[in-house]
Amino acid sequence: MLSSTFRFLTRTSTFVRPMMTTLARRSLSFKPTLVNLNDKHRQSAMIINHIPVRQSHVHYTYPMIESRVMLVLRLFDKIDGDALQLDSKFAQDLGLDSLDIVEITAALEDEFWTEIPDVDSDHFLTPRHIIQYLCDKYDVYEHVEPVSAGKEYMEEAKAAAERAHHH
Amino acid sequence: MNQFSLKHFIVRSQALALYRDVMRTVMKIEDQDYRKEIREWARSEFHRNRSLRDLGEIRTQVALGRRSLNELKLAMQMAS
Secondary structure, three states, X not given: OHHHHHHHHHHHHOOOOOOOOOOOXXXXXXXXXXXXXXXXXXXXXXXXXXEEEEOOOOOOOHXXXXXXXXXXXXXXXXXXOOOOOOOOOOOOOOOOOHHHHHHHHXXXXXXXXXXXXXXXXXXXXXXXXHHHHHHHHOOOOOOOOOOOOOHHHHHHHHHHHHHHHHO | OOOOOHHHHHHHHHXXXXXXXXXXXXXXXXXXXXXXXXXXXXXXXXXHOOOOOOHHHHHHHHHXXXXXXXXXXXXXXXXX
């Protein structure tokens, strides 16, 4: 009986297609079913009825997005890996045309399991634009400086206090 | 005055949309060698015709490409 449950568990995991270059691990969450876990047969009930369910959202961070985008770009055969920088322009520096941009966009869609329409891929001029677009899509703000409305006020107040102190 | 008109722009975006559909379909091919072969074939077809400027010719090529893409999708369905 234990072997059949093991086979069942491994079969459900094949429904999730493995991501090629994913660096973050998806967290498994075990959803308990309507079985009383406090009775004598607790051990066997837990193994049979706890079906692992993968969360649909991976936790996206800026370094993860950046490294995946640069990897996808490096794997593209028309891009010279040495010349590739965050700010190297596709058209001028790397010599790519619109067909190549479409191909890169298709590869990125495949990597990030998302859709990128043509209107958005028209604005991809450097790798940094791609990373910024994906950060906006997945609400990643780690690399952005937090804007404080009170910063200038604090500096002004400090300067006024200094002036008042010295008088 | 630039010789490219609005119709050229529309037809160009249609060709790019076709190329995008081809690439998305090609990504789904399981066999790596076959995928590379089809991708190279599609690339060469598009690059061969990239200097066309006559609207009628471009539209014909785009329609031919669409038909080829439908055949490719059918072949993939039958193979899986």
